[in-house]
């Protein structure tokens with residue numbers, strides 16, 4: 001029989017999930033913010049063919065995706081062990097400069113290493129070899145992240161100008177209530193990223209893995225598995241949306257949120273998944289239509305065009321989930 005786990009053990013693994021979700025969002029937002037920081041650093045970088053953004057911003061995006069992959073792997077393991085994987089994130093701390101990103105990142109990685117040492121010890125105790133090996137691999141990657149962040153903790157960022165320039169007339173359209181509206185989109189994207197990742201892995205949960213018909217057995221698949229595969233591609237699209245929308249907010253000198261809303265909902269069956277996912281896409285469609293209207297009213301055509309593109313993809317997602325509900 002497979003390893004016997006306790007609720008405390010599953011809780012411990014879920015602490016790792018929350019941490020991985022946190023850093024994934026944190027690094028993605030930092031990546032998005034780099035675009036704005038890059039503009040500030042152009043005067044000194046104009047002679048270089050490579051900007052700080054290209055060197056470091058790219059790295060942040062890469063590890064943001066690695067961290068979500070870690071979250072997914074740990075969730076999958078929890079479901080195989082018969083537990084329920086969490087959708088909760090630990091607190092995200094972004095920062096305002098490359099050195100702050102690096103300090104916050106180094107801190108997060110150090111805390112992860114400490115927690116994963118604890119998990120590796122606990123997994124040895126219950127003789128859960130698979131979990132132990134998985135965390136040993138993740139541990140090595142977190143250590144690499146830590147070393148990478150450490151290289152930038154003393155980075156000399158451009159100091160913020162003491163006195164802000166008077167805001168040009170056209171920028172008066174970017175008011176706080178507008179940023180609040182755009183941030184609802186950020187929250188919706190974060191929520192669907194977590195929801196789809198969790199559901200994708202929940203296909204490994206025994207009640208969803210069982211094959212009930214000859215066809216399922218021969219095809220070595222079932223509805224949960226088919227939907228799980230689908231969710232993987234949708235998840236990547238939502239990551240891309242999160243990146244684009246938060247980048248736009250930062251460029252306009254706003255602050256992006258890191259809180260998911262509405263809260264991710266996983267469900268118990270394959271039918272639950274598609275119903276909840278269609279609802280999530282519906283929420284995005286309604287919200288993004290409102291944002292497009294608002295952007296048009298304000299004359300913010302860049303944001304409008306961006307959301308028009310995103311809304312096309314959300315509609316495709318909507319119909320894709322809708323297909324499975326008939």
Ligand SMILES: [Fe+2]
Pocket residue numbers: 020066067070071138142
């Ligand atoms: Fe990680």
Ligand SMILES: [Fe+2]
Pocket residue numbers: 023063067109112141142145
């Ligand atoms: Fe990491």
Ligand SMILES: [Fe+2]
Pocket residue numbers: 189237238241242284310314
């Ligand atoms: Fe999206």
Ligand SMILES: [Fe+2]
Pocket residue numbers: 192234238281284313314317
């Ligand atoms: Fe979507």
